[in-house]
Amino acid sequence: MTLNSLMSLAADLASGKVRVVDLSQTLSPEFPQIVLPPELGQCWPFRIEEISRYDERGPAWYWNNFSCGEHTGTHFDAPIHWVSGRDLPHNATDTLPVRDLIGSACVIDCSREASADPDFLLTVEHVKRWEAVHGRIPARAWVLMRTDWSKRSDPVAFQNYDETGQHTPGPAAEAVRFLIDERDVIGFGSEAIGTDAGQGYHLRPPYPCHTYMHGAGRYGLQCLANLDQLPPTGAVIVCAPLKIKNGSGSPIRALALVPG
Amino acid sequence: MTAPLARPRRKNPVLRTPQPLLPPWARSRAALGLTAAAALGRFELQVCERCAAVQYPPREACHRCLCDALVWREQSGAGALLATTIVHHSHDLYFRERVPWRLGLVQLDAGPTVLAHLVAGCAPAPSRVWIGARLDKSGQGVLLAFPTEEVPNMADDRELREMSCDPKYRKVLVTDGKTRVGQATVRALIDAGADLVWVGYAEPWKKFPGFAELEALPQATLVPLDVTDSRSVKEVAAEIGGKVDILVNTAEMHRAHGIASRSGVDVARSEMDVNYFGLLRLAQEFGPVMRSRGADGPASATAWVNVLSIYALTNYPPQGTFSASKAAAFSLSQCLRAEMRAGGVRVINVFPGPLDDEWNQSVPPPKLSPEALAKSIVKALQDGVEDAYPGDVAQEWLARFRESPKTLERELSAAGG
Numbered sequence: 001m002t003l004n005s006l007m008s009l010a011a012d013l014a015s016g017k018v019r020v021v022d023l024s025q026t027l028s029p030e031f032p033q034i035v036l037p038p039e040l041g042q043c044w045p046f047r048i049e050e051i052s053r054y055d056e057r058g059p060a061w062y063w064n065n066f067s068c069g070e071h072t073g074t075h076f077d078a079p080i081h082w083v084s085g086r087d088l089p090h091n092a093t094d095t096l097p098v099r100d101l102i103g104s105a106c107v108i109d110c111s112r113e114a115s116a117d118p119d120f121l122l123t124v125e126h127v128k129r130w131e132a133v134h135g136r137i138p139a140r141a142w143v144l145m146r147t148d149w150s151k152r153s154d155p156v157a158f159q160n161y162d163e164t165g166q167h168t169p170g171p172a173a174e175a176v177r178f179l180i181d182e183r184d185v186i187g188f189g190s191e192a193i194g195t196d197a198g199q200g201y202h203l204r205p206p207y208p209c210h211t212y213m214h215g216a217g218r219y220g221l222q223c224l225a226n227l228d229q230l231p232p233t234g235a236v237i238v239c240a241p242l243k244i245k246n247g248s249g250s251p252i253r254a255l256a257l258v259p260g
Numbered sequence: 261m262t263a264p265l266a267r268p269r270r271k272n273p274v275l276r277t278p279q280p281l282l283p284p285w286a287r288s289r290a291a292l293g294l295t296a297a298a299a300l301g302r303f304e305l306q307v308c309e310r311c312a313a314v315q316y317p318p319r320e321a322c323h324r325c326l327c328d329a330l331v332w333r334e335q336s337g338a339g340a341l342l343a344t345t346i347v348h349h350s351h352d353l354y355f356r357e358r359v360p361w362r363l364g365l366v367q368l369d370a371g372p373t374v375l376a377h378l379v380a381g382c383a384p385a386p387s388r389v390w391i392g393a394r395l396d397k398s399g400q401g402v403l404l405a406f407p408t409e410e411v412p413n414m415a416d417d418r419e420l421r422e423m424s425c426d427p428k429y430r431k432v433l434v435t436d437g438k439t440r441v442g443q444a445t446v447r448a449l450i451d452a453g454a455d456l457v458w459v460g461y462a463e464p465w466k467k468f469p470g471f472a473e474l475e476a477l478p479q480a481t482l483v484p485l486d487v488t489d490s491r492s493v494k495e496v497a498a499e500i501g502g503k504v505d506i507l508v509n510t511a512e513m514h515r516a517h518g519i520a521s522r523s524g525v526d527v528a529r530s531e532m533d534v535n536y537f538g539l540l541r542l543a544q545e546f547g548p549v550m551r552s553r554g555a556d557g558p559a560s561a562t563a564w565v566n567v568l569s570i571y572a573l574t575n576y577p578p579q580g581t582f583s584a585s586k587a588a589a590f591s592l593s594q595c596l597r598a599e600m601r602a603g604g605v606r607v608i609n610v611f612p613g614p615l616d617d618e619w620n621q622s623v624p625p626p627k628l629s630p631e632a633l634a635k636s637i638v639k640a641l642q643d644g645v646e647d648a649y650p651g652d653v654a655q656e657w658l659a660r661f662r663e664s665p666k667t668l669e670r671e672l673s674a675a676g677g
Contacts, residue, residue, distance in 0.1 A: 029489040032465055041526055049490055159465035 009257075016260045021229045023237065023254035024074040025150065031223075032155040033072050034193055043069035070249045076241035077195065077210070077220035081248035084215030091217065093247035100219065101240040103186055105142040105256065106134070107230045110169060114147035118160055118167040119199055124178045134232045139184040142221070142237055145171065149191035150225035160198065170197030173208035180216045187219030189239075191227060195220040221254060230256055262380045265416035267429055267455075268558045280554030280604045281354040282398035291318040291401075293332045298393035298401035299646035303337050305370070306330040316372035337391035339368040341405060344378055344385050354397070362419065364405045366391055376403040379420050381411030394423040395644055397554075397604040399597075415642060424644035425563035425606050428453030430505035435460040435487060435542065437480075438468045440617065441567065442510045444634035449508070450479045452638045455559070458500060460485030460511070462492075487511045487538030497545035502553070507546055508565040508637060511538050514619050518580035528581035535585035536592060539566065543596050551603030563641055564600060565608045566593050567633070570654040572611060573661050574668050578675055597646070608640050613653025626652045 012018040025031055033045045046068040052058025071077070079085030080092045090096050108130050113120045122145055131137060147169045152158040160167045169192060171179075179185045188195050188209055195209040205211050213220055221239055236257045241250040287295060290306075297304035306315040308322035309329040321328045342365045350356045364378035366389055374391060382389050382405055389405040396402045404423065407414070415426055432449050436442045437459030446457050459474055459482050474480050483500065486492040487509075513534035515527050546564075553561035571583035572590040590609065597607035614620045616627040628651040636650035649658045660668040 029486065029491060032463075035463075035466070041524065042530070044526075045488075047489060156465045161465050161467065 012260075013257075019258050019260040021226050021235075021256040021258055023224045023226055023239075023256055024252065025223050025225050027066075027068065027073045027251060030155060031073055032159050032193065033069065035159075043071050045069075046072050068251060070244065070247055070251075071222075073251045074223040074225065074254055075221070075249050075251045076239055077214065077222070077249045078241065078247065079214040079217050079219070080246070081220075082207075082210045082214035084211050085217060088217045091214075092245075093241040093250055094243045094245050096219075098240070100140075100186055102236065102238050103140060103142055104138060104233070105144050105189075105230065105235045105237045106130075106137050107144045107146050107227055107232050107235065109146045109232070111146055111148040111228070114149065114169040118169065119197060120147075120169040121172040121197055121203075122170070122175050123172045124175050127175055127178065130232070137179070137183045137185065140186045141183075142187050142189055142239075143179055143183075143185050144189040144221070144224065144227055144230070144237075145169065145191070146227035146230075147191050148228060150223070150227070159193065164199075165201070166193070166198030168192035168194070168198035170195065170200055171209050173203050173205065173212070176208050176212045180212055180218065185218065187221060188213055189221035189224050189227075191222075191224050193222060195222055220249075221252075224254060226256075230258055234259065262411060262413040262417045264413045265421070265429065265558065271557060277553065278357075278555045280397075280551070280602065281357065282602070282604055283354045283396045283400075283402075284352060285398040285400055287400055288318070290320055294318055294393060295395070295399075295401035297332060297334070298395050301643050301645040301648075303335050303391060303393040303403070304332040305335050305372070307333045314368070314370040314372055316368075316374055335368070335370055335391070337368070337406075339366045339370075339374075339389060339391055339405075341366050341378075341382060341385045341387045341389045342373070344382075358418075358422070364389070366405050374403050376405040377419050377423075378405050379407065379414065380417040381407040381409075381414055383407065394420075395606065395646060396423055399601055399606065399646070421558075425506065425608070425641040426452075427506055427638065427641050429455055430559050430562065431456040431458075431503050432506040432508060433458045433460065433483075433500065433504045433546075435485060435507070435509045435538075436511040437461055437474060437482070438466075438471050439510065439512070440470070440630040441512075441615065441633055443470050443474060444630040445508055445510055445637055446474055446477070446480055448631075448634035448638045449506075450477060452642070454479060454506075456481065456503075458483045458504070460487075460496070462486035462488075462511075487541055488533045490541055493541040493545045497549070501546050501549040504546060504550060505553075505559055505561050506563045506565065506641065507542065507550065508567070509539060509542060510567050511535075512567065513585075514579075514582055514617070516579045516582070516619050516622075518577050521578075528585070531582050531585040532588065535582075536588040539589050539592055539596075543592070543599075547596065547600060550605050551600055554604035561603065561605055563606045563608055564596065565610060565637055565641065566590075567637070568593070568609050568611050570611045570613050570649065570657045573657065574665065574672055576672055576675065606644065606646060608646055608648065610637055610640060610648045610650065611654055611658070612636070612649075613651045613657065628653075 027046045033043045048064045048066040051063045053062045078093050079088050196207045200207045238255045310327040311325045313324040344364045347361045362378040367373045388408050393401050427449050432454050434445050437446050438461045457480050459480050485496045513531045550561040569586040572586035575583040612628050612633050614623045614627050616629050640648040
């Protein structure tokens with residue numbers, strides 16, 4: 001990339017020729033976090049405690065302390081997050097190559113299917129049908145599964161639990177294998193609470209997106225929003241996790257650059 | 261006879277809310293022994309170890325033989341009502357607002373003659389009554405003369421209701437109504453005559469059996485409340501804090517780990533965040549407004565109930581971090597009690613033994629059912645006690661703790677390790 005291209009990009013951003021789309025949910029105590037069976041360790045929800053607000057605790061300033069898990073809210077999963085990626089080199093948030101954090105995105109619209117069936121699984125056939133219209137998924141691109149799940153502002157609907165667990169859409173095991181082996185994607189992004197479907201534990205292998213993606217040194221994005229504002233191809237996304245020492249992920253401000 | 265308490269009318273909003281005043285609070289250290297027993301719902305007087313004389317008022321040396329070996333012993337309270345009077349004028353500001361006030365002179369079968377608040381329904385003197393000890397509005401022990409026969413609407417007697425924290429016609433917040441204990445508490449309060457019960461619940465996407473049925477109860481209103489979220493507590497307090505007469509903190513995080521049985525501090529932190537910091541958040545947001553409404557008519561703010569655990573007194577090593585979190589809450593509740601005193605709002609601690617719940621699955625019986633715990637909460641409110649120890653395990657551990665804390669600690673450490 002030349003200096004001219006970068007300066008061009010800066011000018012286009014200033015003029016609105018390139019628009020920035022916010023792909024992140026707001027971090028707030030009400031936003032649901034992933035919940036595991038009670039016997040296991042849990043991800044912290046987002047919590048925030050005021051330090052002072054122009055008052056006797058601090059007259060001229062307002063600031064807070066907050067706490068959350070690495071996997072709270074819109075967040076990034078690094079390969080070290082899963083057992084299949086535990087031994088790969090450069091697999092943590094502080095060691096992974098930063099060039100991986102800005103890249104093109106292919107947005108596959110599954111909103112109709114997910115609306116009809118919360119357990120909808122994205123298959124290889126779906127991906128190929130998308131490619132027939134929009135072209136082959138380029139190497140090192142992100143694949144984002146648009147389901148409009150982020151529009152479920154009621155936490156009950158977003159989590160979508162019943163007595164058998166969560167029912168949220170995700171990729172089929174074969175589709176994940178295909179995206180890695182045949183298309184060399186950099187990672188997979190979802191609007192739901194996890195990259196794997198809510199019932200992913202019952203797929204083979206369990207949690208195939210985590211298992212295969214992180215096992216291949218690729219990444220995951222979840223709780224994305226506004227994917228409906230992205231073109232099927234051509235968007236460039238920025239998704240940089242915090243540089244946590246030996247971190248498995250972190251909440252991110254996910255952004256997309258799209259033609260204005 | 262006592263007329264049943266009428267449902268209080270809606271408050272006239274242009275009138276000033278009366279400031280809570282307190283009856284005389286000063287007590288000598290010896291006299292506080294009567295308060296300490298009344299806090300548990302017991303009537304105790306000092307008894308001389310040498311000559312067995314029963315003492316009243318409390319003192320340092322026996323009134324008969326001057327021996328200073330006086331021990332507090334529970335009394336039956338049986339006695340003869342000698343005379344009654346009605347006070348129409350008092351220099352004390354608290355009683356000045358509440359006259360006419362009935363008093364009685366009672367000669368206890370045990371010896372002393374006492375002046376007691378006279379509960380309506382006692383037969384005119386001379387007659388038999390029994391003396392009980394209650395905590396008055398300032399939280400100090402006082403004596404009341406009760407009728408020997410069951411009297412309808414006795415709890416509605418104005419003088420007795422002033423000493424109790426009766427949920428009848430009051431509005432109650434149950435901070436976590438999702439658990440079995442929470443659900444049972446909501447139902448028990450409604451059965452006891454509460455007008456309105458706000459049912460707090462967190463994490464709406466986690467469904468607990470039985471919770472949905474609470475919504476059908478006309479007196480119940482669900483309100484999202486997460487005691488680990490400062491803003492949630494603040495918002496709920498802003499919305500309903502001015503109407504909460506009784507707050508029952510049932511929010512609890514319970515796991516069964518000692519120190520070595522689980523690596524990492526996250527479970528213990530979670531226990532502290534709910535059991536200790538949850539209490540602190542609630543106290544900061546609801547405490548001041550409840551305190552200001554201690555004299556706000558017949559349905560005034562009257563009580564704050566903490567569901568603690570007998571493990572708060574002495575650590576139970578198999579549930580060591582949970583015990584510590586309950587001990588922290590216990591200590592903080594004593595601070596809260598001191599801060600709420602000025603408003604005449606009683607802080608009531610309930611110390612159940614192990615509950616019959618999922619995390620106590622491997623604990624052998626006797627275990628307390630959620631319904632039994634809920635009943636004990638309502639009884640503590642109706643009796644106006646400060647400390648309640650429901651169930652066999654709690655009662656036994658309390659007795660052993662009072663006798664020798666170190667011995668109980670050693671006995672319980674056999675269960676750990």
